[in-house]
Amino acid sequence: MASLKQLSAEKDLFASGHRACAGCAASIILRQVALVAGKNTVFVGATGCMEVVSTIFPYTSWKVPFLHNAFENSAATGSGIEATYRSLKKRGKITKKINVISFGGDGGTYDIGFQSLSGAMERRHDMLYLCYNNEAYMNTGIQRSSATPFGAHTTTSPAGTVIPGKQQFPKDLTEAIAAHDIPYVAQAAPHNWADFTKKVEKALTIEGPAFINILSPCPLGWVYPPHLSIKISKLAAETCFWPIYEVENGIHKINFKPKEKKPLLEWIKSQGRFRHLLSEKNKHIVEEAQKEVNRKWDRLLKMAEAKI
């Protein structure tokens, strides 16, 4: 396991000069993943923010092989690369170990690419799928996804005079993928680089499919000043809104337990997308959201305790 000091001495494989917004967490995430994965890695990116900001022809931020196919098929595309790798290895045409990492935002992963991801995981390709979850379709201008939090304002779940933001709780994709009984599933957040890079390393070491769902704060969509991305990421973990945990061979393990769980209201207050929830008439929404966070966190604690 490389330390931050060691990693910082490595040459960046996701180069600067890309066109991501100031404060974008997803670009930090990709840079870290590329550093950990190293040069013998092929990346596949779904259509979305990160594909757009990193590949505008004739420029590229990728100093490793990179392929973009379409929106909903990053997992299937990666599975094809892995199949050729296995085939050529079997036929003695390739000897070195090469990693395959497919990634997508929550749009390309939770929603339109869900089937493709499920298929690739079930087929047990030796690959890592990474979801940078910024909780809405940010690339097209902040539309709701099935990862968007309860009550959040997006352009298709606007905080209106009658309906106050998104009316549904997000899909628990991490658990849905864990239900595929693959060897490794994890949730991470970019403020905790040590935890995250360790998880990437683990995912690439194990044989078979791995899935990492990493929260990716988005200043534009979540409406906060760009310099606060890492703080907001930390707050997501401290409020248990976004638990940091892993499921290794079916066993849940919590990687970060706050000494004292911070109230969800702190997280809600930190972002403009929840602004409308601070009014008296929407107080019940905050309460409901807190109740859901408690329920999920307690469930996770129980699973970790029971080692299931």
Add this chain to the structure above:
Amino acid sequence: MEKIIMAKTGNESMAEAMRQINPDVVAAYPITPATEVVQIFSSFVADGLVDTELVLAESEHSALSACVGAAAAGGRVMTSTASQGLALMHEVLFIAAGLRLPIVICEVNRSLSGPINIHCDHSDTMASRDSGWIQIYSENSQEAYDNTIQAMKIAEKAFLPAIVSVDAFIISHSMERLEVLPDNEVQKFIGEHKKPYDLLDVDNPITLGGLDLQDFFFEHKRGEIEAMKEAKPIIIEVGKEYGEKFGTTYGFFEEYMMEDADFAIIALGSTAGTTKVVVDSLRKKGMKVGLFKIRVFRPFPFEEIKKALEHIKVIAVLDRVDGMSSFGSPVFHEIRSCLYESETKPVITNYIYGLGGRDIFPKEIEGVYKELEEIAEKGKVKNLINYLGVRE
């Protein structure tokens, strides 16, 4: 060289060609009536007759997406599908062609829903005709086999993907005599896999499929258009080489009794076989009729077609699809368009037939030839667009 004589269906013939090609990767999703191709190939894998990596995807969209990944990683890649499956692949068809990946699809022509139907027409491949894939239609099992082997070579020379198709059930499920080449001869013919790029060459990293905006997109598309043009001599060259080595030469089309014909039917696929029988019988009666069978529809060999048809008086384009344009079918449009430049300007009519697998009978084809004769006598066309064998 000794050919092996077998009895095989269209599906079995294509699967046999796939076995002999022994691709690096096959990623597929079974669909009626192409299911057998995937099934038979799965048995080849299970029995160790090929060492292909088989990816049994959860949909056709993922199957072709995996093919794109596999081919971009430097693999020789094939798949098989039909109808709704090809429609579900539609988005990725354009991407595979745009990335210039030489993937081959063994396709079975089946109607597109709705209403749902599992039988033959050409609505599926015709709906994909603008996707940048080479399209080769087969009359029978033998052609399906020969075309599959040639398509692999053509695709890798042109760096364009190719679809080889057969008519659902009529060919896909009919047992016919098949001459199979020895395995090593097929391998020799297709040669070492030629790859446009190699994502697994991690020492020389490339970015593929990046965002291409107003400043470069058009140039890249222009290159793709040129590649389709350049595929024409490649198809001829490969068809000729196939003939020299194995006995049957293939071109863009087949001319059957066309040399002195006054009246011609243009058809694709199995109907060409039925039409040949009708041509034979009408010739005996002294009618100067011929058949023009289109084998390669993409790239469209317009100059060659124009030259081949200029001397015909009246032509009927039989199409197993209607383009829903309210003005006839795709093949009709393109044939008519390429004869616009001709000085003789043959009269051309359109007969749409056989949608959803409705049989076409020799009697009906005979009727078409007779109508062509009447048109020549009267000097005018009664109906430009006709529907054959439908209750009106």
